[in-house]
Amino acid sequence: MRLKHDASAMRRATDPKEFGRVAVLFGGDSTEQEVSLRSGNAVLASLKRRGVDAHPFDPAQRDLAALKREGFARCFIALHGRGGEDGSLQGALEYLGVPYTGSGVTGSAIGMDKLRTKRLAHAIGVATADCVVLRGEQDLEVALERLGLPMIVKPATQGSSVGMSKVLTAAELPAAYQAAARVESSVFAEPWITGKEYTVAVLQGRALPSIRIETPNAFYDYEAKYLRNDTRYFCPSGLSVPAEQHLANLALAAFDAVGASGWGRGDFMIGPPGRTLLLEVNTIPGMTDHSLGPMAAQAAGIEFDELVWRVLETSFTRVRS
Numbered sequence: 323m324r325l326k327h328d329a330s331a332m333r334r335a336t337d338p339k340e341f342g343r344v345a346v347l348f349g350g351d352s353t354e355q356e357v358s359l360r361s362g363n364a365v366l367a368s369l370k371r372r373g374v375d376a377h378p379f380d381p382a383q384r385d386l387a388a389l390k391r392e393g394f395a396r397c398f399i400a401l402h403g404r405g406g407e408d409g410s411l412q413g414a415l416e417y418l419g420v421p422y423t424g425s426g427v428t429g430s431a432i433g434m435d436k437l438r439t440k441r442l443a444h445a446i447g448v449a450t451a452d453c454v455v456l457r458g459e460q461d462l463e464v465a466l467e468r469l470g471l472p473m474i475v476k477p478a479t480q481g482s483s484v485g486m487s488k489v490l491t492a493a494e495l496p497a498a499y500q501a502a503a504r505v506e507s508s509v510f511a512e513p514w515i516t517g518k519e520y521t522v523a524v525l526q527g528r529a530l531p532s533i534r535i536e537t538p539n540a541f542y543d544y545e546a547k548y549l550r551n552d553t554r555y556f557c558p559s560g561l562s563v564p565a566e567q568h569l570a571n572l573a574l575a576a577f578d579a580v581g582a583s584g585w586g587r588g589d590f591m592i593g594p595p596g597r598t599l600l601l602e603v604n605t606i607p608g609m610t611d612h613s614l615g616p617m618a619a620q621a622a623g624i625e626f627d628e629l630v631w632r633v634l635e636t637s638f639t640r641v642r643s
């Protein structure tokens with residue numbers, strides 16, 4: 323009993339019983355496990371508050387086939403990073419015939435890969451920063467020549483800024499490359515963008531109000547994301563109405579380009595000449611009550627529990643074929 327995606331099957335639920343028995347998948351074994359634990363616990367508590375028959379399930383600890391044996395009707399995926407956000411779990415659930423929230427196999431796999439996201443976004447006219455793929459030390463010289471300094475070096479398929487660093491001088495580049503390459507083999511460099519940072523959450527085909535992020539760190543790194551309390555978030559973000567609309571359109575277009583669906587978030591930077599550049603698409607953004615998606619939802623009048631409920635509704639589009 324495989325699943326297929328049918329956007330027309332999307333509907334609003336009014337009764338928690340419509341969801342049946344729900345597994346909240348969180349924990350996992352990626353570099354973002356800790357964030358997943360926070361997201362998953364927040365989601366689980368929220369669903370229970372709304373009367374949903376929700377249970378925790380950690381795919382790193384248990385066999386996924388148990389989802390079927392134990393009669394789960396659907397899954398809320400609260401895993402970030404490899405294994406949970408990259409399409410492999412989505413594929414396994416397709417095979418098991420257990421509907422799940424958010425993006426399918428393709429959208430998840432592409433969204434996880436920043437390089438491929440950039441290429442697809444570029445192809446449909448959503449601008450992203452130039453980049454050089456770093457396959458080894460031999461490519462560092464090319465990156466310096468083409469991108470100049472400062473630049474940022476990133477692993478292509480990590481989240482939470484893991485393995486990323488800002489490079490100010492040519493001497494720092496080899497260490498930055500090694501730091502990223504230790505995490506994974508696909509690494510690239512982008513020119514450093516001086517400008518303001520924005521993120522746009524997407525829910526059920528609609529863009530939520532953008533958030534502007536300001537951090538005292540060099541960039542919005544792991545520490546600024548989860549540990550510091552002086553990272554500042556502005557929502558409304560201060561953009562003019564047309565600029566806000568433009569950013570929303572770019573987020574929806576980028577979402578579509580990677581094949582994402584249901585819910586997620588696009589990260590952007592707007593440089594001094596007003597050029598808006600897509601950084602990445604997140605198909606399973608953080609869902610703690612301090613996360614960016616919930617903050618944007620709140621600004622649109624959608625409380626945390628309502629947001630969690632609506633994300634769970636996105637699983638209705640995964641129908642048995």
Ligand SMILES: Nc1ncnc2c1ncn2[C@@H]1O[C@H](COP(=O)(O)OP(=O)(O)O)[C@@H](O)[C@H]1O
Pocket residue numbers: 436451474480481482483484512513514515516519541542543589601602
């Ligand atoms: N080209 C760039 N120039 C300046 N800052 C950047 C650039 N790319 C990323 N950053 C900073 O690094 C952070 C993380 O980058 P991002 O591509 O969104 O990856 P992830 O959030 O998956 O770790 C961004 O939020 C931003 O603060």
Ligand SMILES: [Mg+2]
Pocket residue numbers: 589601602
């Ligand atoms: Mg990001």
